[in-house]
Amino acid sequence: MNIDIDRIKKIRNIAPEVTIVAATKTVEPDTIRGLVDLGITDIGENRTTELQRKKAKLKDLDIDWHFLGSLQSNKVKSIINEIDWLHSLDRESLAKEIQNYRLGKLKCFVEVHISPEPSKAGLSVEMVVDFCKNMVKYDKIVIVGLMGMAPLTKDQDRIKYSFQKLYDLRTQIRNLQLPHAPCEFLSMGMTNDYEIAIALGATHLRLGRILFRNEE
Numbered sequence: 438m439n440i441d442i443d444r445i446k447k448i449r450n451i452a453p454e455v456t457i458v459a460a461t462k463t464v465e466p467d468t469i470r471g472l473v474d475l476g477i478t479d480i481g482e483n484r485t486t487e488l489q490r491k492k493a494k495l496k497d498l499d500i501d502w503h504f505l506g507s508l509q510s511n512k513v514k515s516i517i518n519e520i521d522w523l524h525s526l527d528r529e530s531l532a533k534e535i536q537n538y539r540l541g542k543l544k545c546f547v548e549v550h551i552s553p554e555p556s557k558a559g560l561s562v563e564m565v566v567d568f569c570k571n572m573v574k575y576d577k578i579v580i581v582g583l584m585g586m587a588p589l590t591k592d593q594d595r596i597k598y599s600f601q602k603l604y605d606l607r608t609q610i611r612n613l614q615l616p617h618a619p620c621e622f623l624s625m626g627m628t629n630d631y632e633i634a635i636a637l638g639a640t641h642l643r644l645g646r647i648l649f650r651n652e653e
């Protein structure tokens with residue numbers, strides 16, 4: 438697997454302010470090393486054991502580690518002090534586990550279910566504001582933003598509608614000016630829909646496939 442430098446340049450040109458979080462589940466540590474050489478130092482994994490394994494091989498690098506996938510409560514203890522950012526805070530029971538095991542504050546995105554497709558991932562839109570307010574109980578948790586995934590569709594309007602919803606929710610929460618929930622960031626946009634996400638105000642793109650090309 439090789440890094441597609443031209444595509445990375447293209448994304449940086451259209452969105453110089455946006456943080457690229459590389460979703461590296463399909464690549465090995467040597468490829469992550471190549472990304473860091475290109476200045477991509479935000480690295481995201483969605484399995485706890487994989488994050489630990491890869492991080493152990495890259496200890497000499499200055500990487501911000503992001504956890505992207507759904508996090509089971511029984512895995513919190515093993516991973517929560519290994520990461521800098523969590524993109525998938527989606528329930529109070531998870532917040533409790535984080536509060537128990539994390540040493541110091543953790544930057545969390547609240548994951549919101551913005552797609553009309555049924556899925557277990559993410560809080561429903563109606564619950565997000567109250568959830569964020571309620572997080573004041575857990576002083577380890579800082580809500581830095583919202584994360585969402587658009588539906589898998591070619592219908593651009595449906596994707597826009599989902600991202601717009603996340604954007605509006607972010608504004609709503611930010612306007613509450615809660616010290617524990619500055620909520621300045623929007624983690625949205627993947628390989629298939631990152632251009633729409635940029636247009637609708639993404640601050641963090643979670644990119645996997647588009648960064649890499651298969652070479653025989």
Ligand SMILES: *Cc1c(COP(=O)(O)O)cnc(C)c1O
Nearest residue numbers: 460483505627628643644645646
């Ligand atoms: C793999 C993954 C991505 C990146 O997906 P691509 O479509 O390959 O860009 C983004 N977010 C999460 C949670 C992922 O697991």
